[in-house]
Structures are given as structure tokens and as C-alpha cells.
Amino acid sequence: MDIKKGILLWLPLVPDIIGNELNLIVALFIGIAFGFILEQAGFSTSKKLVGLFYGYDFTVLRVFFTAGITAMIGVIAFGHFGILDLNLIYVNPTFIWSAVIGGIIMGLGFVIGGFCPGTSVCAAAIGKIDAMIFIAGSFLGVFLFAEGYPLFEEFYKSGFWGYPHMFETLGMSQAAFAVLLTVAAVVTFIATSLIEKE
Amino acid sequence: MKKNEYMNPYLAGFFLGLLLLVTIFITGRGLGASGAFKSGVIATVNSILPSHVADTRYYTEFFEEHKENPLKSWLVFEVIGVVIGAFASGLISNRLGFKLERSPSVTSRIRIISAIFGGLLFGFGSQLGRGCTSGAALSGMAVMSTGGIITMIAIFGGAYAFAYFFRKLWI
Structure with missing residues (x-):
């Protein structure tokens, strides 16, 4: 942990707080949640997965981009509030x-x-x-x-x-990039639901 | 939840995003899958032909970074978890059972060949691209990595570009 500007910046917890053996147990439990969510979402059937590329099932797109946007906004917010040191994450x-x-x-x-x-x-x-x-x-x-x-x-x-980071490559601010990607995702969600209705 | 029904995709995506966020929060990096396949291959080759591993560059580069048994890795344990979690989900939603899933328009033989060949390409591509849909595309998007997002665009763009030529496998 290190203290910057009076804010406690902890994380990531590994390897300082969580040791290597415990980290593998954590991996197992994260994997269980990962597998459970993927299966509940319908990612256990090839027909549903490739449906995206033939325009008959947009589940992959919806799950994937919702997950990516949720995690990205979470990472930015955690960084902003000093909960996560973004310089330490991979x-x-x-x-x-x-x-x-x-x-x-x-x-x-x-x-x-x-x-x-x-x-x-x-x-x-x-x-x-x-x-x-x-x-x-x-x-x-x-x-x-x-x-x-x-x-x-x-x-x-x-x-x-x-x-x-992509926003650096594109020469824009982190916030502008996050908004742009989120808007792009929402537009795609709306567009695919319209395609589905036809 | 009713049996055989899938979760709302946006809700599932939200949960997956939260899980990814928690993973980054705890471990400093995201989820993955192909990295575990790599560990599995290296462990297999190492147990059959250790001398070959010792003089093959891709393996020696791996062992420079991983001193321990290749199976004692974060991603291998995570993927074992995926098996348990998916099995539990299948059990709860009544979706367990051995099945070779294929389009009615293709024979089992063609489905087997396409599954092997598709897997081969995905496995190969994941090594070249330094990660698959999980480790490069999804986790890369979460941390806004340029490389990860470019790989994501290439995976989905590539799939769309080639989809027409393989439509008879699916529709």
C-alpha cells in the first residue's frame, strides 16, 4: 500500500496482501463465477455464439459489450476515487x-x-x-x-x-473515449434490437 | 429461474463486467482462457519430452517467467473454476448431457472436422495475438489497452469477414 495525497491507494491486492497460494484459490472462485455467468448467458452452445456473425442471435455482442463497458467504467471510477492505482494494473x-x-x-x-x-x-x-x-x-x-x-x-x-491506452493512441481524453465507447455500445444495442424485430 | 432459459444478456453482461472489475481489483489483471491452454500444452510436452522443451525457444521463454510447474498458474486454476461453474449452471438450468451440436445441414463428421480445425486456428491465433477473446479482447477493453482493443476488432471483424464462406456450417 502506498499513501498518495492522503488517499489510501491499495490495490491490486496481489502479491502484497494476498499470497501466492491464496491467489490460486481466488483464481478458482473467480473461475467458478466466470463459468457460471458464461453458461447462464448461453455461451455453452456454438449455435448461439456464431449467431452474431449470421445476424440471427446477438447475445454475444450484448453480453460482451455490456461486460466490457461495465468493467471499463468501474476501472475508471475506481481510479478516480483512489480505490485502484491504475498505474499498477496490467x-x-x-x-x-x-x-x-x-x-x-x-x-x-x-x-x-x-x-x-x-x-x-x-x-x-x-x-x-x-x-x-x-x-x-x-x-x-x-x-x-x-x-x-x-x-x-x-x-x-x-x-x-x-x-x-486506446485514448492515448487516438489522442483524446480518457473520459471522452469512455463516453464515445459507451455511446457506440448503446447505439449498437438499439440497432441490433431493431434488426431482430424485422 | 425457469429451466432451460438463458439469463437476460445485458444482465449477464453486467455481472460479467462486475466480475472482471473485481478480478482486476484483486489481482491487478483481467480474466483469461488461452493462457491456461498454453500452460496445458507446455505441461504435456514437458512431461513427454522434457529434453525437447529444454531446447525449444517458445518453451524456454515461458519457463524464464514461470519457474514453477506450468499447471500451478492463476489461469489454470481459473479455468478449472470455469468448468465447475459452468457445470453447476448447467445442472441448475437442466442443460447437462453429452451432445455433438451441429447444424442439421452438416454431418457429424463435418462438425468434428470444423471443430478441430477452428480450434487449431483459434489456438494458434491466440498465441500470435497474445490472448483470446477473454484475455486480450474483453480484459483489454476493460483497461482500454490499444493492443487489446485492436485484437478485439480483428477477432470480430475477421469473423464477420469470413462468415459468408462458412455459412453452410451453420445455416
Whole structure:
């Protein structure tokens, strides 16, 4: 913990307050909640997941963007009120080329396989055999990447931009970006519900 | 809750967002899934061919950061939790049962091949992109990471771009 401007900035709790062993127990409980929510939302069926890409089921979009916006606003608010030190939380690095190409390959895998890694585990847990097969395929994909790594390493590490936030990359304030993203999400929610009615 | 019915997507999203916020609050980073797959692959290869792991760069880079057993990791425990939580949800909502889910227009054989091949691509892409829909896209969006948000756009954009060519698998 460190004290700045009279405000107690704690977190993150790990590793200072929560030790490593307890952290794994925390991971287990967070995972239980994660799996429960994903399954309740309907992420345990490939038909529902790919429905987004064929315009017959927008569940993924609604759950995903509501979750992302909720967490983002929470992170900003916690930072604002000094509950969370935003300088200490993990921000994914930006390797521009591997982010774009890796993402496109994942998108292709999504429409062919019908799952992403988290949802495949969720679906396999309730007995979906196609999800179990998808997981086996994923292991194979990770293995192939690992074995072929010398071929991909240069590309994998190219285009490193550091650890920027999107609002910095776009040259706007954090608040403006948060409002813009929230408005974009709400507009998308309304638009998809109109599409659904037709 | 009535059996077989799914939760309202906005409510589920709100709960998922709160869980992600709590996760960031406690651990300093978000949720994930493909990282556990990576640990699983590395643990498997390491138990079968330890000498091969020792002289393969991707594995040695992993072990430089993870001194312990690759399965003793935060994401592996989280994914074990996902299995338990999803199973409990399926039990409560009466959705348990072995089933190879497929569109009526494709054979089981085609569904099996597409599941393997789709998984393979997703697994490969998640390594290249340093995370999947959970760790890169969703958690990246929560912390407003440029890389995470670009990966998110690429995943959904890529899926839309390729959807037409694979429509016969689903509709």
C-alpha cells in the first residue's frame, strides 16, 4: 500500500496482501463465477455464439459489450476515487501486427469452430462434444505455434508500440473515449434490437 | 429461474463486467482462457519430452517467467473454476448431457472436422495475438489497452469477414 495525497491507494491486492497460494484459490472462485455467468448467458452452445456473425442471435455482442463497458467504467471510477492505482494494473502490450493478424486468425477459427477458448471450456463442462473437440484442436494450434516459433518470432515481436491506452493512441481524453465507447455500445444495442424485430 | 432459459444478456453482461472489475481489483489483471491452454500444452510436452522443451525457444521463454510447474498458474486454476461453474449452471438450468451440436445441414463428421480445425486456428491465433477473446479482447477493453482493443476488432471483424464462406456450417 502506498499513501498518495492522503488517499489510501491499495490495490491490486496481489502479491502484497494476498499470497501466492491464496491467489490460486481466488483464481478458482473467480473461475467458478466466470463459468457460471458464461453458461447462464448461453455461451455453452456454438449455435448461439456464431449467431452474431449470421445476424440471427446477438447475445454475444450484448453480453460482451455490456461486460466490457461495465468493467471499463468501474476501472475508471475506481481510479478516480483512489480505490485502484491504475498505474499498477496490467495493460496488454501493443504489438500491432501480431494483434491484427492473430485476431483475424482467431476470427476465422471462431466461424469455423463455433467457439473461442473460454466458451469452449464452458460448453465442454455441460457435455458438448464439439466443444471438447475444439479444445483438442486449440491445444494442437498452441503446440504448432510453439514448435514453429522460430518462423514466427520476428513477426510476433514486430511493431511494438509499448503499453498505450486506446485514448492515448487516438489522442483524446480518457473520459471522452469512455463516453464515445459507451455511446457506440448503446447505439449498437438499439440497432441490433431493431434488426431482430424485422 | 425457469429451466432451460438463458439469463437476460445485458444482465449477464453486467455481472460479467462486475466480475472482471473485481478480478482486476484483486489481482491487478483481467480474466483469461488461452493462457491456461498454453500452460496445458507446455505441461504435456514437458512431461513427454522434457529434453525437447529444454531446447525449444517458445518453451524456454515461458519457463524464464514461470519457474514453477506450468499447471500451478492463476489461469489454470481459473479455468478449472470455469468448468465447475459452468457445470453447476448447467445442472441448475437442466442443460447437462453429452451432445455433438451441429447444424442439421452438416454431418457429424463435418462438425468434428470444423471443430478441430477452428480450434487449431483459434489456438494458434491466440498465441500470435497474445490472448483470446477473454484475455486480450474483453480484459483489454476493460483497461482500454490499444493492443487489446485492436485484437478485439480483428477477432470480430475477421469473423464477420469470413462468415459468408462458412455459412453452410451453420445455416
